[in-house]
Amino acid sequence: MKLIRNFCVIAHIDHGKSTLSDRMLEITQTIGEREMQDQALDNMDLERERGITIKSHAIQLYYPAKDGNTYTFNLIDTPGHVDFSYEVSRSIAACEGALLLVDAAQGIQAQTISNLYLAIEHDLEIIPILNKVDMESAMIDEVSDQIIDLIGCKKEEIILASGKTGQGIPDILEAIVDRIPAPTGDVNAPLQGLVFDSVYNPFRGVVAYVRIMNGVLNQGDTVRFVNTKKEYDADEIGILQMNQVPKKKLEAGNVGYIITGIKISKEIKVGDTVTTVDNPCEKAIQGFEDVKPMVFAGIYPIDNDDFEDLRDALEKLQLNDASLTFEPESSAALGFGFRCGFLGMLHLEIIQERLSREFDQDVITTVPNVSYQAMLTKRGSEEFNVNTPNDFPDPGVLAYVKEPYIQAQIITKPEFIGAIMTLCLDKRGELKKQIYLTQERVELHFDLPLAEIVFDFYDKLKSVSKGYASFDYQPLHYKETDLVLLELKLNGEPVDALSALVHRTKAESIGRKVCKKLKDLLPRQQFMIAIQAAVGAKIIARETISALRKDVTAKCYGGDITRKRKLLEKQKKGKKKMRQVGNVEVPQKAFLEVLKLGD
């Protein structure tokens, strides 16, 4: 156990975690030259295409240290995007140390701080690393000072590194050995392992990633998951390299995987404790809080006949991504579908894209909303969740409704404080704190309604701060609010899938923008289309799309036919992705786009 080091790599998004991990894999020859590619651990297609990490990735490496010993490192690369911060907290629970990366050109950013605090809460040893020092715009002294201020370390403790050139990697590897404590635990105690992640393999079922805290797990042991109380045989156990490598046993302090043939995601819970049936441990390790979805949206098949296939696809996705929640719902406009919960808009986009790529399910996503809590005036009624506009009670019987708030931290330069204040106040935010980290960097704390930040807040923040602001948030509490149902009507017919819950003070401006946006999104048809936004009986905004009077190509001769056919084929394909709402054709993407109001 003395020769094991468990650590994760944490940082703000894009500060170079995956690239730095590449270098460590390379130098320890965990991965051959031939297999090497940039961000080798980002193995999902979507991760590679978007250049971001979505899921934590654990891998074992062997490092021959200067002291003559070869150490076993369990490295966990984590995602930086705020939607996936729960991935970071799980990874942290399996480690004794963390490499905290800071991009030398960007300095400390919001997730640097929040991830650092997560690590400190778990008593991890922090190794501060100033990364990307190869860049011309690197501000080595300035950012070093920021790091010293933030964690109270000494200047010499900060390692200057570059994932690009490989500078500093040997120092990092030595620091891992020297500074991060070896795991503690008792090999002779009953087995106690923490399930910190799980992935789904279509052939093998659920693969649980475990950190063994105490005892030994042997292949073939009958194991029990303490919370679910389910028992299975550990058919295969092993360690995580670029592939899973089967082993006969896993001892306290180590990280590895168990395959038990579980095929149903509900049977395994990330955060659970695994022990043996023969010699069970006394108590469970403290698990994780359930991740709570932040955003809800309806997901509907384009073709109603695909409903069961969609359910199937969502179930499979959930095996890989326990943070996705869904339950059946129905919409007057769209028929049968699912109300899904997501961690944020990026998460929603990724699920939608995975459905399309991995399951060939093109779906319609409705206008997203956050989860509200409502109470009726009727005696004896209880508070209930409102996750969809369809659940919003009639104002006449509504006692109150509450909306979720978050606490936001925004780090920026002093010159942008004004613009950011204006933005946050417009979003119904309240400034709580303003801290000068240095003369050039200030941290602002706001309480903000979650509903105001899920859609386009981040884009707006970037634009008002010219990119010099980073942002992080945590859920805070629910607060009473004045919510109304903004109903959208097409030719007089209300369309539930386009309706939204909004704050009363915003209803009119949002209604106007939504009508405008729809005017752009809806194709013209043979008749006029009236688009209206209403609150109760009152129409607050209106647009019309004039009838399509003429749609005919002038010329169609020998050289025009191919091009014309392709154009009309494309049109036909687009139409296949439309949903008929009353007599109006609505393109698939309109439902989701409609609240991306931009401006």
Place this chain on the structure above:
Amino acid sequence: MTGIYIHVPFCKQACSYCNFHFSTSLRLKDDMVEAIIREIHLRAPNWPWQAVDTIYFGGGTPSLLSGLELSRIYDALSMYFDLSNVKESTLEANPDDLTPEKLKSLADSPINRLSIGIQSFIERDLQYMNRAHTSEEAHKCIEDAYKMGFDQLTVDLIYGVPGLTSAEWEDNLNNLFQYDIPHLSCYALTVEPKTALHHQIKTGKSDPPDEALVADQFQTLQTMSEHNGYEHYEISNFAKDKQYARHNTSYWFGKPYLGLGPSAHSYDGQHRQWNVANNPKYIKSMQSRQLAIETEYLSDADRYNEMVLCRMRTMWGMNKADLEGLSEVFSKHFLQEVKPYIDNEKVIESADGYQLSRAGKLLADKITSDLFYID
């Protein structure tokens, strides 16, 4: 039987709406004629059909070629093809080129039909579109062509030009009707990407065509041409006494055609091919006796879609007999998709087929797209 199309990629000046392939520098004209002749030698031996029934010189501006140059191309064609049954030999011509001398030399060539790009009799429109001729030249060339004995004439007009009032459009048409021309092509001004017109509209220097006005002018066109004895046999084409354009009509009936010259398309019933749309590249490749051509294989669905696309634009529409000849997937699909349009009277079901109604013609693209088959 096959049609032959020859693309002559030169123009005196660029009309603002035009997205055809052409160059306004005539420097390579001689080389181009040589190259086209070489292409004939290269491709004609492999073309499956020998009997030709139509020849069409399009462009660009084929009237920039001399009678001699035209004859040389004919001679090359006659080495491989049987031209004895050619019923229609058309040349596209612009009024400014059609001087009496030019008409004389054309009358001596195998050309027997002229397609004249009048576009408008209104000076303001001609300037707006950057045409190279005047209204006066437009009138005169029609009279001269008649005098020279060209009785197979067709004239192009453009409507929907920003600023063209409905009264002016009627005048344009009446101006034309007085000549009793056997065939007309009338096109709605179309704003194609990457044209000067597109740029002018995008930068606010010109208004875009007004859709409602264009629709009105199209309807005026239908009414007035009918009144004057023309049959509206294709969206943009009108004929007296069944003098339909043979060459163009064969496109709509899926007949094979061999296209020569840069950017020209060919069709052999199964493949569509197109030559590189670049004069120097085309000439160079012909000089080295290599084709610069792209080929696309048309699947059954592609061919069904093209059939729908072309036929529905014509007054003959989709024939029931033709539908029966198709595989059942397509005929069933067609009958299912056409139903709502019969119900809303955009399509007429007649004894022998399905044709667009007058209202349907205004929405031809939308309707054909809906009739398309996509897996």
